[in-house]
Amino acid sequence: MMKICAGKSWFCFLMILSLVLSADLHAQKLFIHFQNKAGNKILQPDSVYQNAFGETFTIRNFKYYISNIILNDADKTESFPDKYFLVDNADTSSQQIELNTSLKNISSIQFLLGVDSIKNVSGVQTGALDPAKGMFWTWNTGYVMAKLEGNSPVAKMPQHAFSYHVGGYKQNEKTARMITLQLPQSIDCTKDCNITIDADVLKWFNSVYEIKISETPFCHEPGTLATKLADNYANMFSIETAK
Numbered sequence: 001m002m003k004i005c006a007g008k009s010w011f012c013f014l015m016i017l018s019l020v021l022s023a024d025l026h027a028q029k030l031f032i033h034f035q036n037k038a039g040n041k042i043l044q045p046d047s048v049y050q051n052a053f054g055e056t057f058t059i060r061n062f063k064y065y066i067s068n069i070i071l072n073d074a075d076k077t078e079s080f081p082d083k084y085f086l087v088d089n090a091d092t093s094s095q096q097i098e099l100n101t102s103l104k105n106i107s108s109i110q111f112l113l114g115v116d117s118i119k120n121v122s123g124v125q126t127g128a129l130d131p132a133k134g135m136f137w138t139w140n141t142g143y144v145m146a147k148l149e150g151n152s153p154v155a156k157m158p159q160h161a162f163s164y165h166v167g168g169y170k171q172n173e174k175t176a177r178m179i180t181l182q183l184p185q186s187i188d189c190t191k192d193c194n195i196t197i198d199a200d201v202l203k204w205f206n207s208v209y210e211i212k213i214s215e216t217p218f219c220h221e222p223g224t225l226a227t228k229l230a231d232n233y234a235n236m237f238s239i240e241t242a243k
Helices: 009-025 224-233
Strands: 028-038 056-072 077-088 096-101 105-113 144-151 161-167 177-188 193-200 237-242
Touching (some): 028 056, 056 096, 144 224, 161 224, 177 193
Parallel strands (some): 028 193
Antiparallel strands (some): 028 096, 056 105, 144 161, 193 237
């Protein structure tokens, strides 16, 4: 290609453009829909839920980053290393991610719940990573990977609020988690295809660790509690449908 293009920049441009257009013609759309739930109930701001310890609560804010998506089929993988999405329960449009894929079938999906370490120390970001989104602490502590806020009668905080802003990217404080989800069956992506992923907030309280609102209603810094919450929320995802 380099020899052909030498001294023929216009011809080279046309060849590259042709290859790009050809690749786009063979790409289909994959729609990934994140469906936020509390158990088997769709998450609603005015509904009352109960965790495994019998603690009732309401949710007013639920956000998390999805990045570094990898799609797998029987023969190869396809990665999207520089795409970052902020899923916000208050914004339905943010809950659907659209990707172009050239894979003919998809058997599993991987993604990072959170923001990789490099972006945490790469200066001011834009788009989903814009600090104006309210998911960035400081240059020293980096991004909030996931945020869960609400109210509970058992929370010993003003207005019975609880607030978990989970972040940390340094060694022994990392809260980004790689998620791997196997589809019930491979889906045909020679046409547009869809994957619906459930995100269950109840897993924040009782998955790997028991975290009671009555005992720990507040987390706003990297550390042991943040990493325990991260280990818990790493288990909140499951495949609802794939077609």
